[in-house]
Amino acid sequence: MDVTERLTFFASLYRIDQNPVLGMWLLYITIIILTIIVYxxxxxxxxxxxxxVIIYILLILGCTILTFFGVFLPVAExxxxxALILIIYKIRLRQQKKAGSTEQG
Known part of the structure; x- marks a missing residue:
């Protein structure tokens, strides 16, 4: 079995099999950004x-472990x-609050 068949979408997108150093850094940055958005x-x-600051430092340190899992497991995905579910939730919550305030006012 070829290792490239087992890579996740982001791992194969960043070509971790061809350039592991750059690919892992890009995956790490992606996971950090997505984790901050979800948080x-x-x-x-x-x-x-x-x-x-303490929370974000610990979050970034935790993303180090997630990056190693993210090569073969769909962590970033x-x-x-x-993030998409939370964005939809926030949009609907904002619409609901806006509709509630116009009904009362």
Whole structure:
């Protein structure tokens, strides 16, 4: 069995099999960006700057482990789906609040 057949979409998109160093960095950055988006859309609360910095540092460190899993498991793809679901949720919530405020006012 060829390793390239088992790569996930993002791993094969970044050609990790041909250029592993650049491919892993690109996958790492992709996972960090998607994780930050999912965190901001679904879980972030208003925190002081010091606590936010600590959270983002720990989030970036955790993404290191996720990157190694992301080569053969659909980590980045799952984060894309989670981000899309949270975006749809936020849009619908905003529309619902806007419709509720116009009914009351």
């Amino acid at each position: 901001k859309l679904g879980f972030a609360k208003k925190l002081p700057i010091g606590k936010s 799952g984060l894309v789906v989670a």
